[in-house]
Amino acid sequence: MEKSILYRVILIVLIVGLALWSFYPPEKKIRRGLDLKGGMHIVLRVEVEKVPKEDRKNVVDLALKIIRNRVDEFGVSEPVIQRQGEDQIIVQLPGVVDTERALKIIGQTAQLEFKLVESDPDLLHQALEGKVPEGYELKYLEENGKRTPILLRKKAVLTGKYLVNAYMDFGRFGQPEVRLKFNRKGARLFSRITGENVGKLLAIVLDGKVQSAPRIKEKIPSGEAVITGRFTIKEASDLALVLRAGALPAPIKVLSTLTVGPTLGEDAIRKGLRAAVVGGILVVIFMAVYYSFAGIIADIALLLNLIMLMGALAGLNATLTLPGIAGIILTIGMSVDANVLIFERIREELAKKKTIRVALDTGYKRAFLTIADANITTLIAALMLFYFGTGPVKGFAVTLSLGIICSMFTAIVFTKVVFDYLVYVRKARTIPIE
C-alpha cells in the first residue's frame, strides 16, 4: 500500500508540475481566441455561379489564394484563411477592427478593364434612347459631381491580367492616384491600342464601374498607366494593393462578419476572473463547511483541477474563447460533484457502522461508475457541441471537456491518495467528513 501511495503521489506531482510549467505565464502560454484578443472573423461565399461553366473548376481555391495574397500585403499577423465546405471561405484577422476597410480589401473583385469609348455621337444617342447597339454598353462617368453617359465597346482591350505592379503615387496636383505597370505582353498590347486610337477616349473600368476615361494623346510604349479619381491616400493605396494581389476569379459575397474590439476580451477576462474567484470561494467554503476536513481535501483537488485544466489548454494549444471562460467557471461547480457523490457514499457506509477503510473503499468503488457515467454523458454533449459548433462555442466545448476529464483525475485519484495515506500510513481511525 505504501508503495502504491508513493507512486500515485509521484504521478500527481509530475502531472501538476507539468501543467504548471506548461501554462505559466498564462498571458503568454494560453492562446486567446479572436473574441478575446480582438479582430475580425469573416465568412465569404464565392459566387461560383457567376462564372462561365468551363471556368468553374478551382475558382474557390484561386479566390482563396488571392485573398491570402491581399491579407499578406495588408500586413496582418497570424491571419487564418481557410476554405469551408463547397464554396465558403473563412478569414480571421486578429487585431483588425476597421470593418469596412477590411471588407473592401478582401471582398473587392478588382476586375480591371480598359475599354475604348465610342466617339460617334449618333450611336450614343441611340443608346440613350434605349437601343444600345450590339457589342456596346452604356456606362456613366462620374467626375466632379457630373454624370456623363459614355458608350463603351464591350470587349476589353486590356485587363488587369497583365499587371505586374500597382502602387499609390501623387499626381501633378498632389492628388493620390494609382499607377499601373504592365508586363511585356501587356505593354505591347497597350502600346498598340494607344497607337491605333490616338485622340480617342480610353475608359478604365474597375468592377464594372468607369473610374476615368482619359483621352489618348499619343502612343504609350512604356506599359504604364494611371488611374485617377477622387481617392483618399488610403483608398488609393488599398486599390493598388488589391490590383497588385490580383483580381478575384469570381465575385464574392460577405455572408457574415464579426468584429471584436480589444476591450471586449479584456473586460470578459477581468469579469470572468472575478466570477471564477467568487464562485470558487463559495464552492470551497461550502465544501469545507459541509464535509469539514474531507471537504478541504476536495477543495485542494478543485485547485489542482484548475491548474491541470489550464495546463491542458496550453499544452494542447487549445484556444481560450469568451464562452470558454464560462466553461472554466462551470468546471469549478461541476468538478466537486464527484467528491460530493463519493463523500455522501462514504457517510452512508459509515452510518452502517463500517470501518473507515471499508467505507473509503466502498465509497470510491461504488461512486466511481456513477461518476464515470455522469461525466461521459456531459462529454457526449460537449463533443456534439464541438462537432457542430463554430469558433467561440467550440472553445466552450473544449474547456468543459478538459475540465471534466481533469476532474476525474483530481477528484478521484488525488483525494483517494490523501485518505489512503491517512488511513494506511498514519493509521488514522477516522476521517472528519461530517
Added chain:
Amino acid sequence: MKIIKKVPNIDFMGLRKVGYRLSLFLIILSIFSFFFKGKDSLGIDFTGGGLLNIYFSKPVPIEEVRKLIKETNVEASIQSYESNRGFIIRTRSEFIAKIREKIKKAFKEYSPDVREERSIGPVVGKLLRKQATLAVIFALAGMLFYLGWRFEWIFGTSAVLTLFHDVIITVGMCILAGRKLSVPLIAAFLTIVGYSVNDTIVVFDRIRENLKLMRGEPFERIINASINQTLSRTLLTSLTTLLAVLSLYFLGSATIKDFSFAIAVGIVIGTYSSIFIASPLVLAWRKEKRKKRK
C-alpha cells in the same frame, strides 16, 4: 454538517401526479411561449441581422441613444447594460455602420468604444439553425444509446424523455424571460443535456443497486427508497454547480449573461425532473409492460 439529517422518507412516487401536472403545465407554457413569440424568440445568429455593442466611459441616457437612432429612420432594438454604460443595438446588417458612425459622433465626449459588431447574413443564420438542431438531436441520441447500453432501455429512454422535458422547459423559460435564442444559448442547452442527466443517473444507479438489495419488494418502494437515499447528493451537486453559475451570471461579462441564465434554469429543472419525472416514467413504463404481459 448535514442539511438532510437522516435519510428522509418522502413518498415521491405518490407525488408523481403533482409532478406530472406541474411539468405538463410548464411544457404547455413553453410551447405556447415559443409559438407566441415565434420568430421574435430567435436572435440574429439564427435570423441574420446586425448587432452593435458599444461601451461608454460614463453612463449615457438610453433615451438619447433611442432618439439618435430614431433620427436615422432605422428600426432597431436597444438594450443597455452596466447601468447605461454599455448598449447592445440590434438592427439590420446594412444599418450597423451608419448607426455606429452616428453614435461615435454624437457621444464623442463619452469616448465610445466599439466592443463588438456583427452582421450575419440569412444564409449563415439558416446554417447555424440547422447545426444547432442537429447538435441537440445528436446529443440526445448519444445519451439514448449510452444510457441504453449502461442501463436497461426502459431507464435510458426515460432519462432521454426527461432530458427532452428539461430542454423544452429551459428553452421556454428563456424565451419567457425575453432572452433571444443564440449560439451560446444552444451551447447552454447542450450543456444541460449533458449535465442534468447526471442526477438521473445517480438515482438510476441506486435503483439498480436496490433492485438487488431489496429483492421482492414492490418496485414503487424501491424507487422511493432510492430517491430518498440519494436526495442529498442530488441537491448538493446541483447546488455547487449553481453557486458557480450564479456567480458567472451576476459577475461575468454581459455577453455571457444569457448563457449562464439558461444553465441556471436548466440545472433547477434538471434536478426537479430527475426526482419527479425520470423515475415515475420508469415506473409507469414497467407497469404498462406488466399489464400487457397479463
